[in-house]
Amino acid sequence: MSLVPSAETRIPLGKSGLAVAPLGWGMWRFGGGDRASARRRVEAALEIGCTLFDTADIYGYSGERGFGGAESLLGEVLREAPQLRERMVLATKAGITPSVPYDSSARYLLEACEASLRRLGVERIDLYQIHRPDLLAHPAEVAQALERLRSAGKIHSAGVSNHTATQVDRLARVVAARAGPAGGLCRGSPGRAARGRGDPRARYRGSPGGHAALGGRLRLGHDSSRTAHSAHRQPESRADP
Numbered sequence: 001m002s003l004v005p006s007a008e009t010r011i012p013l014g015k016s017g018l019a020v021a022p023l024g025w026g027m028w029r030f031g032g033g034d035r036a037s038a039r040r041r042v043e044a045a046l047e048i049g050c051t052l053f054d055t056a057d058i059y060g061y062s063g064e065r066g067f068g069g070a071e072s073l074l075g076e077v078l079r080e081a082p083q084l085r086e087r088m089v090l091a092t093k094a095g096i097t098p099s100v101p102y103d104s105s106a107r108y109l110l111e112a113c114e115a116s117l118r119r120l121g122v123e124r125i126d127l128y129q130i131h132r133p134d135l136l137a138h139p140a141e142v143a144q145a146l147e148r149l150r151s152a153g154k155i156h157s158a159g160v161s162n163h164t165a166t167q168v169d170r171l172a173r174v175v176a177a178r179a180g181p182a183g184g185l186c187r188g189s190p191g192r193a194a195r196g197r198g199d200p201r202a203r204y205r206g207s208p209g210g211h212a213a214l215g216g217r218l219r220l221g222h223d224s225s226r227t228a229h230s231a232h233r234q235p236e237s238r239a240d241p
Contacts, residue, residue, distance in 0.1 A: 016157035020089050024052030031060025031069035035076045056093035071119040079121045091127035104134035106145035128155040132162045139174040
């Protein structure tokens with residue numbers, strides 16, 4: 001009996017319209033090594049049925065390649081073997097910016113996405129996520145930036161990572177106000193470990209990795225004003241990816 005997930009085991013990635021295997025690769029420690037060893041790891045993951053490759057621009061920051069290291073190494077693999085790109089759902093994240101530490105302003109997200117595309121060597125990212133919440137970024141501004149990227153064909157879908165239930169709800173309401181009933185954020189069934197334990201985050205564990213993928217067209221419309229975005233920020237309290 002094969003342990004490799006079959007096509008029938010694919011599960012929806014939120015409301016993105018994408019489907020992935022139950023097994024995904026969080027590429028937090030992918031930034032080290034050379035291209036040959038990196039390619040072997042990517043091919044091994046694909047061979048055992050992994051389809052979701054989830055990286056971030058901050059991954060590799062403390063290594064020899066520095067900020068963007070994991071993306072750039074994966075990009076080298078994909079340039080050498082472009083056929084591998086067709087076999088994966090490629091996800092990345094942005095918004096952790098040493099030494100701010102968080103920035104989800106529209107300007108930054110647009111620039112960060114362009115940089116990720118260059119490092120990865122691809123024309124489009126399948127799932128682009130806000131890595132951690134920026135308390136100074138208005139949800140309307142965040143959603144508008146994501147919509148601009150989607151409309152330009154630079155991302156297929158957008159989502160959030162490491163957000164609380166309240167933060168997801170706040171962004172979901174802004175999205176739904178413009179996108180209609182079909183919009184909003186995915187809300188899966190509670191994770192087994194959290195079921196019945198009163199954990200509000202369990203509402204969003206229907207997507208692989210506990211991320212919430214934005215649905216709808218994300219047409220948010222207006223810009224929001226910002227003041228002193230980089231000032232008075234709290235330092236990151238833990239080294240969690």
